[in-house]
Amino acid sequence: MSEPQSFLRKYVFSLDHKIIGIQYIVTGFAMAIVGGLLSLLIRLQLGWPTVMWPILETLMPNAYASGVMAPEFYLAAVTMHGTIMAFFFISYVLVSGFGNYLVPLQVGAKDMAFPFLNMLSYWIGLVSALVMILAFFVEGGAAAAGWTAYPPLSALPAAVPGSGLGQSVWLLSMALFIVSFTMTSLNVVATVFSMRAKGMSMMRLPMTVWSFFIAAIMGLLAFPALTAGAIMLLLDRHAGTAFFLPAGLIIGGNLVEVGGGSPLLWQHLFWFLGHPEVYVLILPALGITFDVLPAFTRKPIFGYRITIWSLVLSGFLGMIVWGHHMFVSGMSPFSGEYFSLSTLLITIPMAVVGVCMLGSLWGARLKMATPGLFTLGLISMFGTGGFGGLFLGNATADIQLHDTYFVVGHFHLMIGGVTVFGTFAAVYFWFPKMFGRMMNESLGRIHFWITTLGYYLIFLTQHFVGLQGAPRRYYAFGSYEYLESIAASNQFISIATFAVGAAQAMFMFNFVWSMFRGKVANTNPWRATTLEWSLPSPPPHGNFTTPPVVHRWPYEYSPEGYEDDFAGQQVDGDTVPVTA
Amino acid sequence: MADGKPAPKLEGLLVALLFAGTAVGFALYGARNWFPEVASRHGVGIDAMIMFLLAVTGAMFVIGHFVLAFFIWQGTRRDSVAARMASPQAERRVAITLGLVMALAAEGGVLAIGLPVFGEYFGDIPEDAVNIVVTGQQFAWNNHYSGEDGIFGRTDVALITPTNPVGLDGNDPAAADDFVLINQLTVPVDRPVKITLRALDVIHSFFLPHHRVKQDAVPGMSIPVWFVPTREGRFEIPCTELCGLGHYRMQGFLNVVSQAEYDAWLDEQAGN
Numbered sequence: 001m002s003e004p005q006s007f008l009r010k011y012v013f014s015l016d017h018k019i020i021g022i023q024y025i026v027t028g029f030a031m032a033i034v035g036g037l038l039s040l041l042i043r044l045q046l047g048w049p050t051v052m053w054p055i056l057e058t059l060m061p062n063a064y065a066s067g068v069m070a071p072e073f074y075l076a077a078v079t080m081h082g083t084i085m086a087f088f089f090i091s092y093v094l095v096s097g098f099g100n101y102l103v104p105l106q107v108g109a110k111d112m113a114f115p116f117l118n119m120l121s122y123w124i125g126l127v128s129a130l131v132m133i134l135a136f137f138v139e140g141g142a143a144a145a146g147w148t149a150y151p152p153l154s155a156l157p158a159a160v161p162g163s164g165l166g167q168s169v170w171l172l173s174m175a176l177f178i179v180s181f182t183m184t185s186l187n188v189v190a191t192v193f194s195m196r197a198k199g200m201s202m203m204r205l206p207m208t209v210w211s212f213f214i215a216a217i218m219g220l221l222a223f224p225a226l227t228a229g230a231i232m233l234l235l236d237r238h239a240g241t242a243f244f245l246p247a248g249l250i251i252g253g254n255l256v257e258v259g260g261g262s263p264l265l266w267q268h269l270f271w272f273l274g275h276p277e278v279y280v281l282i283l284p285a286l287g288i289t290f291d292v293l294p295a296f297t298r299k300p301i302f303g304y305r306i307t308i309w310s311l312v313l314s315g316f317l318g319m320i321v322w323g324h325h326m327f328v329s330g331m332s333p334f335s336g337e338y339f340s341l342s343t344l345l346i347t348i349p350m351a352v353v354g355v356c357m358l359g360s361l362w363g364a365r366l367k368m369a370t371p372g373l374f375t376l377g378l379i380s381m382f383g384t385g386g387f388g389g390l391f392l393g394n395a396t397a398d399i400q401l402h403d404t405y406f407v408v409g410h411f412h413l414m415i416g417g418v419t420v421f422g423t424f425a426a427v428y429f430w431f432p433k434m435f436g437r438m439m440n441e442s443l444g445r446i447h448f449w450i451t452t453l454g455y456y457l458i459f460l461t462q463h464f465v466g467l468q469g470a471p472r473r474y475y476a477f478g479s480y481e482y483l484e485s486i487a488a489s490n491q492f493i494s495i496a497t498f499a500v501g502a503a504q505a506m507f508m509f510n511f512v513w514s515m516f517r518g519k520v521a522n523t524n525p526w527r528a529t530t531l532e533w534s535l536p537s538p539p540p541h542g543n544f545t546t547p548p549v550v551h552r553w554p555y556e557y558s559p560e561g562y563e564d565d566f567a568g569q570q571v572d573g574d575t576v577p578v579t580a
Numbered sequence: 581m582a583d584g585k586p587a588p589k590l591e592g593l594l595v596a597l598l599f600a601g602t603a604v605g606f607a608l609y610g611a612r613n614w615f616p617e618v619a620s621r622h623g624v625g626i627d628a629m630i631m632f633l634l635a636v637t638g639a640m641f642v643i644g645h646f647v648l649a650f651f652i653w654q655g656t657r658r659d660s661v662a663a664r665m666a667s668p669q670a671e672r673r674v675a676i677t678l679g680l681v682m683a684l685a686a687e688g689g690v691l692a693i694g695l696p697v698f699g700e701y702f703g704d705i706p707e708d709a710v711n712i713v714v715t716g717q718q719f720a721w722n723n724h725y726s727g728e729d730g731i732f733g734r735t736d737v738a739l740i741t742p743t744n745p746v747g748l749d750g751n752d753p754a755a756a757d758d759f760v761l762i763n764q765l766t767v768p769v770d771r772p773v774k775i776t777l778r779a780l781d782v783i784h785s786f787f788l789p790h791h792r793v794k795q796d797a798v799p800g801m802s803i804p805v806w807f808v809p810t811r812e813g814r815f816e817i818p819c820t821e822l823c824g825l826g827h828y829r830m831q832g833f834l835n836v837v838s839q840a841e842y843d844a845w846l847d848e849q850a851g852n
């Protein structure tokens with residue numbers, strides 16, 4: 001593989017997995033800025049629903065006519081915030097971005113199995129992201145039926161303003177996203193199967209690779225269901241079919257002519273993707289934690305094999321529990337009880353993973369640095385968020401808690417907390433490998449403190465707002481007497497959100513500033529063991545000049561009878577005894 | 581990697597306090613009754629389920645964070661690794677045992693407390709229940725009573741007009757004494773109430789926060805739900821499935837009255 005010389009082929013239309021990974025990461029963070037700003041607007045509305053904001057009226061005259069957020073913009077903001085954060089931030093940065101960057105390096109390969117497919121995946125992904133942003137500028141505004149897009153609301157243009165062109169654009173973007181994501185998943189699976197270096201057995205793979213591998217298999221199995229769903233809904237909207245529309249619908253006083261479909265069918269298709277998607281996002285964050293943490297505890301992780309099998313098991317169970325989003329949907333209560341029991345089964349492998357994380361800290365010699373701090377925060381969020389899941393996976397408790405702020409708080413701790421903390425840990429940890437410079441540690445620590453404390457103040461408080469019965473996706477709560485008590489909580493949550501938002505702006509600044517001005521990094525600044533740390537920072541095109549040979553597992557920290565407190569996977573057994 | 585950054589021991593202590601303090605703070609903040617005051621028979625069971633989960637997960641939340649904080653505090657005070665690794669067998673034993681204990685502690689009660697309540701809520705509806713058909717539409721609840729004959733008149737979407745919101749067929753004799761109220765739902769106390777949920781346009785969700793009742797109303801489906809109100813009063817009915825611009829103000833009211841008041845109210849409605 002010769003290195004392309006032109007700027008265009010080297011940095012834009014690149015086939016190099018490292019460049020593609022960084023492209024995904026930058027695209028994902030750009031989308032996160034959009035999604036994050038939307039969340040600030042949402043919180044401004046929920047905290048102070050009656051206050052006028054003339055400056056916002058000047059900036060966005062349509063969304064803020066007479067200085068107050070329009071209800072249609074609120075629903076569009078909620079829908080787009082969820083969609084962008086789950087699919088275009090976390091999926092792109094953590095899964096496609098770090099997956100692309102890390103998997104070939106950590107298995108000891110020159111590149112992904114299919115570099116051209118990889119490039120195609122990124123460019124389709126970018127188009128998908130741009131199409132999603134475009135939705136804000138079409139007539140009627142962006143999609144407003146929630147990120148779950150339940151029909152008939154999302155099927156009939158007369159049902160809600162965002163159900164015009166905005167919803168079609170949303171569906172098109174989702175279909176493209178799945179195409180792009182499926183290509184990346186295919187590449188990850190093929191690379192792990194066929195491109196591992198000599199000596200890199202499956203049971204010597206870093207947890208990061210294992211988690212990307214399991215996530216990719218889940219993505220391949222689960223995501224196509226929604227491609228079909230999205231196309232079916234597009235046909236319902238534009239071609240006169242009625243997959244999701246029953247007979248006799250009356251919208252705005254007019255009878256809808258078609259009929260014979262089922263709204264619940266969409267919910268099954270959506271959640272058949274939607275629930276595995278959560279695992280696709282969370283598993284890599286967990287895997288990354290198991291690789292980042294030991295660099296700061298200086299000891300092997302606890303329970304390598306049992307953790308792998310727990311992740312495999314939870315991945316399998318994650319495929320068969322989607323109905324727990326539908327306990328009160330009108331689905332059969334027998335199905336409900338099945339989905340409840342299968343969901344509760346997942347707590348067993350997940351609790352094992354949690355114990356192994358805590359066990360990895362037992363007896364450690366802890367070194368403090370930002371990536372390590374974020375993994376500690378992740379362990380905490382994983383526990384707290386997981387406990388909330390016990391309430392919602394329980395069909396009995398879910399009758400009261402479904403579609404309340406309890407759900408909002410819970411999934412923000414999991415797919416907004418665990419995955420985001422995993423992302424931050426990964427960025428601070430691998431930034432020196434990507435760009436050859438260190439990120440600023442002081443800014444990193446401030447970022448950690450505000451984000452951790454802020455997340456708890458925001459999302460645990462939302463759990464208690466939910467216990468008081470506050471429904472989600474409400475533009476305002478003013479007319480409800482029984483919810484008078486949540487007004488103060490809502491302002492408190494909003495203030496905490498602004499603080500967390502400011503900390504993320506600081507992180508973005510740190511990221512960009514460090515790329516050019518950060519302290520120059522050496523090959524292995526964290527003294528870590530996986531293969532990428534044996535390469536220069538940044539690694540050259542083609543990664544390894546000579547094919548690496550692997551002699552040990554990736555957790556050889558503090559080996560006995562060796563002067564250094566770690567041994568990389570490429571260090572041979574004569575130099576340091578092999579643990580596994 | 582401290583690199584002249586804050587003393588590791590002090591920072592370790594502070595981070596440990598961050599996690600332990602957050603856990604204790606939220607445990608104290610959370611230890612109160614958050615629910616809207618319960619007003620239905622099965623609601624007591626749902627509350628018991630949630631309270632059980634709050635107690636068990638609250639304890640695990642605090643204990644887990646104390647362990648995390650302790651390891652962090654200890655870890656930053658060491659000059660070398662104190663325990664490199666146990667045997668894979670020992671690790672497996674510890675992880676699976678603790679994992680199972682945590683999972684079973686949280687879930688044993690789920691089956692013992694939760695299943696009977698779930699079975700009652702979704703089980704057979706008593707024959708003597710008060711019957712009302714509630715049809716959701718953007719953005720109101722249409723409450724259809726069968727009147728004195730106890731038989732619901734025929735409805736047809738083709739007959740729907742602004743003054744006939746559920747499309748009641750005037751030619752059906754059974755419809756003569758039927759009446760439909762918008763957003764006002766009146767039921768007697770201490771008697772089973774059966775609500776049959778329908779929707780005209782998009783999915784809505786019928787939520788009685790005080791009665792621990794929630795059920796989606798789905799176009800094309802008739803979904804029954806039942807409960808026994810246990811105290812009189814006026815309660816709010818928010819919609820809990822996103823249904824459009826007016827979702828947040830799709831507000832109904834449930835009036836729970838004594839049987840005598842209910843009978844008088846029915847007579848009054850028949851008179852109209």
